[in-house]
Amino acid sequence: MSANVGLRGVTKRFGAFEAVSDVSLEVTAGEFLTLLGPSGCGKTTLLRLISGFEQPTSGTVWLGDTEVTHLPPYRRPVNQVFQSYALFPHLTVAGNIRFGLRMQGVGDTEARRRVAEAIELVSLAGLEGRHPHQLSGGQRQRVALARALVCRPQVLLLDEPLSALDAKLRLQMQLELKRLQRQLGLTFVFVTHDQEEALTMSDRIAIVNRGRIEQLGTPHEVYHRPATPFAASFVGETNLLTGEITGGDGDLLRVRLEGGLEISLRADRWPAGERRALVLIRPEKVHVNPRPAALPGAFEARIEEEIFKGATDHLVLATRAGTRLRAVVANESAHGDILHAGDTVHASLHADDIVVLPA
C-alpha cells in the first residue's frame, strides 16, 4: 500500500516554543490513524500542518507523491472536521454540505446528486432545509462530516470531533465513523486525547508527547507492548515499578521490585547489560485468588483498598514485603467470593504479561 500522508523531519516552532520536534510519519492509504496525546502535546499542530493552517519551520509535508509543504489550505485535497464543527450559520444543512463543491466549481446536477448522497450517507435525510442552530449536537456533527466527505478528500482530518457529545452518543459515533471509514476506504487522521476512542477506532495509534511521537503501532501493540513509560501510563492504567536483577534461571530472570516483591520474567525482555530497569504490569494482568493457588510465582497480598465499579473491582494490593500493586478483577458472580479491603488474597503474575523498559 502506498503512503498517503507523509511528514518528513517536521519541526514547528511558535516563537521559542517547539510544538512539534522532528516528527516523521507515514500514513497509509485507507488507514485510520489516531494521534493520541494530552492537551498541548502537539497533536493538533500536526493535524494543522497536514491541513495547511500551519507551515513547518523545517521539514516537508507530502500528500501521496506531491509535496504540499507550502501549499495554502484551499489548494490541498484534504478536508477537516473541526472540533467546534464550524458550520456556516447562514447556510442550511444542504448549503453547508454543498459549499466545498461550489468552491470546486462542480456543476449543478452533479453537485445536487453528491449532496443527496452525502446526506444519505450520514443519515440526515429530511433535515436539508434546517439551519445549524436548529440541529442537535449529534446532527451538527453529521453535517460537519458530510460537508468534508462530499469533497472526496484524499485524507479526512478529524480534530477531536466527538468531544462535545455526551458519552452514549460518542460511543455510537465512534462505531459509525469506523464504519464510514471502512465503507469509503478513506484515509482518516483522527486527533484525540481519549485513549478509549483511540483504541476503539484506530488501525494504528501514534502516541504524541511534547511534540514527538513516542510510539506508533496498532492498538494491540500500543497497549500490550508500550515503548515508553509515558505510552504505558497514557493508554490504560499500569503499575510502573523499578526492578533489579537478583538471579537467573535459564530463560527466566529473578527480579526484585521496589518494595521487595520478587518475580520471574523473561530474560529476553530485559535490556541487555542493565541491572536495573522499569517493570510495567497492567492491573488486569494481576490474577487475584481468594484461596491459595498452586501457581508458579504466586504471592500473598493484603487488599488495602477496594473500589467497586460494576463490571470490575479495582484493588490496591500490598505484599507482605511492601510492594504495592493495583489490580483489576472481573466481578464474575454476585454469589461467589466477594473481595473486601483487609482480606488476604493470593496473587500471581504471568511472565509473558510483564513489559520491561530501560530505566
Add this chain to the structure above:
Amino acid sequence: MVERGLRAWTLAVLAFLYLPIAVLVVYSFNASRLNVSWQGFTFDWYRQLAMNSPLRQAAWNSLVVALATTALSVVIGTGGAWLLHRHRFPAARLIQTLVALPMVMPEILLGISLLVLFATAGVQLGFTTVIIGHVTFSFPFVLVAVQARLRGMDPALEEAALDLGATPWRAFRLVILPYLRPAIAAGGLMAFTLSWDELIVTFFTADAASATLPLRIFGLAKVGLNPMINALSALFVLATVAFVLFSARLRRDAAANPLSP
C-alpha cells in the same frame, strides 16, 4: 407610597422628554400663524411645505449625503474591523482608540478642524466635504458594531471555508460577510441616522447648494418661527423615529441570531 412617587416621577420625565415634540406635531395642524393659540385644524402648512422647492432640495441633499455616508461608513468600518481583528500589528490598541475617538469628540471641534483642513488644502466646500465630515464620525459606529460581532465569532469558521477550497477573499465574502450582516446593518443604520440629522459639522463643511435639511431648518428658525417649520419638523421626527425603530429591531435580530453554529 414610594411606588406612587416613582410613577409620578417617571411620568414627569417622559413628559419633559416628549411633550415639546408632541406640541410641535399638534401645532403643525394649527390654522393660526402663531404658535400660541389653537384656531382649528388645517393641512395648509404641509401643502406649503410640499411646494417649497428650496426645502425639497434640502431634503433631497440630506438623503444623498446620508446614503453616501452610510455606504462609505459600512465599507470603511467593516474593512477596518476585519483588519484589526485578523491581523496583529504594533500600536493596534492606539489605533483602536484613535478610530473610536470621533464618536465622542465635540462636533464643533470636528467641524472647525475639517473646515481649516479643507481651506488649507484648497478644497471647495460641497457634497464631497459634507460627506467626508459625516463619514469621519459615522464609520466608527459601524466599526464598533462589527468588532463586537467578530469577537463572538468562532475562528474555525474562516478556516472551515479555506479548508473547503475557498480563497481568503471568497471565504470573507461567502462566510464572514454573511455572518457579520446583522452588525453591518445595525451599524449602517446608525450611520444613516447620525448623518440624517447632523447639523454642526454640516454647518462648517457645506456650501449653499449642498445644504442639508437640518441646516435649512436651522436657517429658517433663526428668521422666525413659522408653522411650516412645525410641519417639517414633525415629518423629520417621524422619519428619524422610523429609522431608530428599524435599527433597534435589526440589533435585536442580531442578538437573537446564534453567534456560532
